[in-house]
Amino acid sequence: xxxxxxxxxxxxxxxxxxxxxxxxxxxxxxxxxxxxxxxxxxxxxxxxxxxxxxxxxxxxxxxxxxxxxxxxxxxxxxxxxxxxxxxxxxxxxxxxxxxxxxxxxxxxxxxxxxxxxxxxxxxxxxxxxxxxxxxxxxxxxxxxxxxxxxxxxxxxxxxxxxxxxxxxxxxxxxxxxxxxxxxxxxxxxxxxxxxxxxxxxxxxxxxxxxxxxxxxxxxxxxxxxxxxxxxxxxxxxxxxxxxxxxxxxxxxxxxxxxxxxxxxxxxxxxxxxxxxxxxxxxxxxxxxxxxxxxxxxxxxxxxxxxxxxxxxxxxxxxxxxxxxxxxxxxxxxxxxxxxxxxxxxxxxxxxxxxxxxxxxxxxxxxxxxxxxxxxxxxxxxxxxxxxxxxxxxxxxxxxxxxxxxxxxxxxxxxxxxxxxxxxxxxxxxxxxxxxxxxxxxxxxxxxxxxxxxxxxxxxxxxxxxxxxxxxxxxxxxxxxxxxxxxxxxxxxxxxxxxxxxxxxxxxxxxxxxxxxxxxxxxxxxxxxxxxxxxxxxxxxxxxxxxxxxxxxxxxxxxxxxxxxxxxxxxxxxxxxxxxxxxxxxxxxxxxxxxxxxxxxxxxxxxxxxxxxxxxxxxxxxxxxxxxxxxxxxxxxxxxxxxxxxxxxxxxxxxxxxxxxxxxxxxxxxxxxxxxxxxxxxxxxxxxxxxxxxxxxxxxxxxxxxxxxxxxxxxxxxxxxxxxxxxxxxxxxxxxxxxxxxxxxxxxxxxxxxxxxxxxxxxxxxxxxxxxxxxxxxxxxxxxxxxxxxxxxxxxxxxxx
Numbered sequence: 001x002x003x004x005x006x007x008x009x010x011x012x013x014x015x016x017x018x019x020x021x022x023x024x025x026x027x028x029x030x031x032x033x034x035x036x037x038x039x040x041x042x043x044x045x046x047x048x049x050x051x052x053x054x055x056x057x058x059x060x061x062x063x064x065x066x067x068x069x070x071x072x073x074x075x076x077x078x079x080x081x082x083x084x085x086x087x088x089x090x091x092x093x094x095x096x097x098x099x100x101x102x103x104x105x106x107x108x109x110x111x112x113x114x115x116x117x118x119x120x121x122x123x124x125x126x127x128x129x130x131x132x133x134x135x136x137x138x139x140x141x142x143x144x145x146x147x148x149x150x151x152x153x154x155x156x157x158x159x160x161x162x163x164x165x166x167x168x169x170x171x172x173x174x175x176x177x178x179x180x181x182x183x184x185x186x187x188x189x190x191x192x193x194x195x196x197x198x199x200x201x202x203x204x205x206x207x208x209x210x211x212x213x214x215x216x217x218x219x220x221x222x223x224x225x226x227x228x229x230x231x232x233x234x235x236x237x238x239x240x241x242x243x244x245x246x247x248x249x250x251x252x253x254x255x256x257x258x259x260x261x262x263x264x265x266x267x268x269x270x271x272x273x274x275x276x277x278x279x280x281x282x283x284x285x286x287x288x289x290x291x292x293x294x295x296x297x298x299x300x301x302x303x304x305x306x307x308x309x310x311x312x313x314x315x316x317x318x319x320x321x322x323x324x325x326x327x328x329x330x331x332x333x334x335x336x337x338x339x340x341x342x343x344x345x346x347x348x349x350x351x352x353x354x355x356x357x358x359x360x361x362x363x364x365x366x367x368x369x370x371x372x373x374x375x376x377x378x379x380x381x382x383x384x385x386x387x388x389x390x391x392x393x394x395x396x397x398x399x400x401x402x403x404x405x406x407x408x409x410x411x412x413x414x415x416x417x418x419x420x421x422x423x424x425x426x427x428x429x430x431x432x433x434x435x436x437x438x439x440x441x442x443x444x445x446x447x448x449x450x451x452x453x454x455x456x457x458x459x460x461x462x463x464x465x466x467x468x469x470x471x472x473x474x475x476x477x478x479x480x481x482x483x484x485x486x487x488x489x490x491x492x493x494x495x496x497x498x499x500x501x502x503x504x505x506x507x508x509x510x511x512x513x514x515x516x517x518x519x520x521x522x523x524x525x526x527x528x529x530x531x532x533x534x535x536x537x538x539x540x541x542x543x544x545x546x547x548x549x550x551x552x553x554x555x556x557x558x559x560x561x562x563x564x565x566x567x568x569x570x571x572x573x574x575x576x577x578x579x580x581x582x583x584x585x586x587x588x589x590x591x592x593x594x595x596x597x598x599x600x601x602x603x604x605x606x607x608x609x610x611x612x613x614x615x616x617x618x619x620x621x622x623x624x625x626x627x628x629x630x631x632x633x634x635x636x637x638x639x640x641x642x643x644x645x646x647x648x649x650x651x652x653x654x655x656x657x658x659x660x661x662x663x664x665x666x667x668x669x670x671x672x673x674x675x676x677x678x679x680x681x682x683x684x685x686x687x688x689x690x691x692x693x694x695x696x697x698x699x700x701x702x703x704x705x706x707x708x709x710x711x712x713x714x715x716x717x718x719x720x721x722x723x724x725x726x727x728x729x730x731x732x733x734x735x736x737x738x739x740x741x742x743x744x745x746x747x748x749x750x751x752x753x754x755x756x757x758x759x760x761x762x763x764x765x766x767x768x769x770x771x772x773x774x775x776x777x778x779x780x781x782x783x784x785x786x787x788x789x790x791x792x793x794x795x796x797x798x799x800x
Contacts, residue, residue, distance in 0.1 A: 009038050017041035018049045025050035032061050044147075044189075069101030072508040073501065076542075078103070082110055083119075083126045084738035086545050089527060091119065091128035093512030098208045105208055108140045125549060125747070131211075144212040148190060154181040157225070159204065162191060163213040164222070165229050165246065167201035174232045175202065226254035245269040248282070260286050267304045274481060276311035279304055299325055303336060306343070315347030334369030337361040338376035345380055355380055375408025382412060385561045385598045391416040394429055407433055407448040414451050419562065421601030423458035424631035430455060446482050453489055458602075458632040462496050462663025469493065484510045484521055491529060498666040498704030500537035507533055522563035524553040528570035535577035536707075543574050544733035548747060565591045565603050569610065576614055577708060578729055585616045592623055601625050602634045609637040612644045613670070614709055621645035636662075640671065649678035653691055656698070665702040669695050673710050731758040736774040 014020075014028075029052035031037035039062060043049055057064040070078060075096045079087045087095070095113075099105040113119035118130045151159065158178040162168045168175055170193070175182065182202060185191035190209075194201050204210050214222075230250040233243050248258045248266035258266075267282035283305035290298055306321035322340035326333070337357055344354035358377045365373050374393060381390040394413035410433045417426035430452050449468075457465035469489055487510040494503035507530035511523070528550045534543035550567065572587035588611040595603035604625060612620035620641050627638055636658065643651035652675035659668035676691035699705065727748075734744045741759070745752045759771070768774065 009036050011038045011040065014039060014041040016043070017053055018043040020050060020053070022050050022052070025052035028052065029055060029061075032056060033059075048188075070096075070103055070106065071101060072096055072505050075101055075106065076508065078106065079110065079126075080542075080737060082107075083121075085121065085126055085743070086542070086549070086737055087119075087126040088128075088549065089508060089511035089530070091126060093509060094128050098206070098211075100206050102206060105140065105143070105206060108143050109208065112138050112140050121743075125552070140208060141212045141215070144209050145216075148209070148213075152181065152184075154178050155185055158182055158185065159190070159213055160217055160221070160225055161229060162202050162204055163210040163217075164225055164250070165233075166210055167194065167196075167203050170200040170202055172229075172232050173235065174228060223254045226250040227256070230254070242269065252285075257285075257289075260289055263289075264301055264304075267301065267308075271304050271307055271311075274311060276308045279308035280312070283308060299336070303339060307339060310339075310343045310347060313347070315343055318343050319348065334361055334365050334372045338372050341376050342379060345383055351380060351384060355384075371408055375412070378409055378412035378416075382416070382562065383560045385600075387416040387420055388599055391420060411447050411451045414455060418455055418458055418632075419600050419602045421605060421625075421630045421634035423455050423602075423633070426451075427455045427459050446485075450485050450489065454492075457489075457492060457496070458634070461661070462493055465489075466493050466663075481521075484526070488521055488526065488529070491533070495533060495536065496664050496666075498702060500533055503533040504530065504537055504539075522560075522567075524550050525563045525566045525570070527553060528567040532570040532573040532577075535574045540578045541733045541736050544578060544730055545737055547571055547574055548730060548734070561594065561598060562600065562603070565595050565600070565607075569603065569607055572607075572610060576610070579708070580729065581614045581709065585611050585614050585619075588614070589616070589619060589623070592620075596623070596625060601630065605630070605634050605637045605641075609641055612641040613707075617641070617645040633664075640667075643671075644674065647678050647681075649675045649682065649684065649687060649691065652678060653687075653694065656691075656694060660698055665698060666704045666707070669698040669702075669704055669706055670710050672698060673706055728758045728762045731755055732762045732774050735759065735771050 012028075020028075028037070028039060032039050039056070041053070041062075043053070056062045072093070076087070076092050079092060079095065095106060095109060099109055110119065113128065116130075119126060119128050148159065158175070158181040161174055161178075170176070170182065182191060186193060190205055192203050192205050194203060204213070217225075227250070230247045233247050233250075238244055238247065244262055245266035248262050251258045263282050263286045267279050267286065270276075270279035270282060283301050286301045287298060287305070302321055302325055306318045309315075309318035309321060319340070322336060322343060325336040325340075338361075341354040341357045344357070345351045355377070358373050358380065361373050362370060362377070378390045378393055381387070381393070391413045394410050410429060414426040414430050417423065417429065430448070433448060453465050453468045456468055469486070487506045491503045491506045491510070494500070494506065507526065510521075511527045511530050527546060531543045531546035531550060534540075534546060550571070568587050568591045572584040572591070575581070575587065576584035588607040592604045592607040592611070595601070595607065608620040608623055621644075624638055624641055627635065630638055636655070639651070640655055642648075643655060652671050656668045656671035656675060659665075659671060672691050672695035676688045676695060679685075679688035679691055695706075730748060731744055734747065735741075739747070741752050741755045745755045748755075762774075
């Protein structure tokens, strides 16, 4: 630097600026104000800062940047980068849930899990096994203890109570006596509040905090606080549904044995929440306290035990429990038969025997018991692909005064009608079924409301379905199965509107839930929807990697044709988006053939619709079923196929306007673009311009983009990968994710030499020479497109 020239200001990086004392803060403020220092500082949000540090950004001497938490999609990308491979959907959700996207906690928790083997590579998929590492010697625990800092005695006691009773009602006597501590902890961001109706509840900021606090709590102190909390909940009357199971848990952990009736109620509550291990333990505790565990009085508890075993995949043990229930036991025999039949079919694959059990019970069943068995027969019919029989069953069981029981038959029948391509008749059938508002939280009635929303989507469109779904926020407070069903409904709405990122976020959460057999969802089908939504969102490499995980799930459990064909359609959509249209068309036509033979015309037409949009119009229109009896979206898709085959630009324009009115924005834009092309080829320039304007209006107002088979191919990423085969694309996507050749070979069940050959051909087709270039070639612009958003979230709750 020339002598006499002004000295350039120093740049100081300062972490945890909220911890410095007032004298240092004043010195920094003066240096920055005078231009002698440039400061880059980070502070935790929600904590008190020295006044001079706050003054820096209040007086615009520094720029304040709020760095939000990572969302699920960003968390998945960070984990993929950190692990060098893809985490399973449930492991990713577990890590996100424990940290709520706080990058600092996420890093420490991931590193600790890797060190302890809790997170490990299984067949090139990273999976979480075990509990949160909350030992005081672990770095995550030390980090939490540092964050909690020096707590006053009242603050420490409140933190422990919240960890024990989370979520803890703020108006409980044990909490109101610590109101000042709650306010202090809330200001510092350690305790957060949430609303549940008119109730205000307290939680610790992160689930990881609770795990650390509980692990570090001395046993005697924990017993005392648990008894104190249980007494407080009982003292206010245990009016809420979850109060009894909370009291039971607290008393058992405190060394007390609650009454048998409370234990049974807690076991049934755990079963509804799909907490099968806890339901089993509670049921066995009840049975151990009675003199005759095989008597009639214990039948309800034995049914809970059997269903808990079934939910854990221990179907043979569950069958032994169900078989021990007497034939006539206080009117519960039909329920036992129905549950046993479902376990046999879904768990053991003994569908014919299950049907025989149900049919045998129907001979003498009457009233509600008969309806329960008819409902079980309907579920078995869906499993066996007998949709016509299921829809016809609604006409044989009508008990208008018992809406909840009747819906056991009506809901599967309406679902079967939608899948047979006639949702309008399904809507009429559901309209005859009044909702029992007193039982709206029951699993039976929840299924009825789910079905009403599902049918509305297929008839009156997205807006009507969204309005109905929006008024059912309590679904997300119910059991995991209900939450998954609601999430999958929202996914359908998001994808219909072209909100791909929102659909991906919902599906990441839904795919992580350990499901029991469900006729509305299957794990592989849910994960396949995630793969398709990722492809629609432009995340092609991750979509292909997710498809590989789908294949590993397809062999688990008893599959059923509806879910298998649904998975295949989503897989075809992924192949279409990544450029392999031939494979996509082949899959779509195969699904159309199998679904058509079974009478599932909705899936048949949906598959033909995809094939026609990809260019196979002649094959699709030739296989199209007779249009009589079709309604709703199935009829709309059939009209689209015919319009494409006839090159009818006017029909395509009309279809685009109809789809736009129903809220199916991506399909509306696609039909308008196709109409413009048809008119252009036919020399109708003015009509072509009008269709193009319609397409532009739809895309501009909704933000949707055209799929790659409609968008201009010049310079698109699809053009780069069209020449790749399915296997070449899978190998390339896994290698781009950081897997070694051996890991790719293990995951795809091929030899290392085969992987090397596929890579060699892929390099030649894409014009690259190194595996490091694969990620950009498969997803050009992907990292750049979202890098800013990802980097801005890496610091978790810190401010820069």
